[in-house]
Amino acid sequence: MPPIEIGSGGPQAARALGAVEARIARNPAGTAKSAPAASQSPVTVSDALDPGSAPVDADRVAEIRKAIEKGTYPILPAKIADAMIAAGILLRSEK
Numbered sequence: 651m652p653p654i655e656i657g658s659g660g661p662q663a664a665r666a667l668g669a670v671e672a673r674i675a676r677n678p679a680g681t682a683k684s685a686p687a688a689s690q691s692p693v694t695v696s697d698a699l700d701p702g703s704a705p706v707d708a709d710r711v712a713e714i715r716k717a718i719e720k721g722t723y724p725i726l727p728a729k730i731a732d733a734m735i736a737a738g739i740l741l742r743s744e745k
Contacts, residue, residue: 717723 714723
């Protein structure tokens with residue numbers, strides 16, 4: 651049995667609503683309820699929220715990439731392990 655919508659016109663079979671019909675269904679009077687554009691002030695963005703550029707030494711990054719490609723970058727497991735442990739402790743600590 652199909653679902654039934656009960657409205658002012660009596661029971662009707664349910665049907666899909668399109669974009670225009672959905673807007674009319676939500677606002678049966680058909681009137682616009684938006685405020686006039688002149689009363690709205692423009693949005694301004696504060697420079698205080700700008701994070702700026704990341705502190706990255708591009709020359710050092712290029713040097714490391716080149717060493718990795720050549721296979722001459724030194725891999726020190728103890729140093730990597732120490733950094734991973736320190737990062738874990740830092741992430742678990744409360745600020």
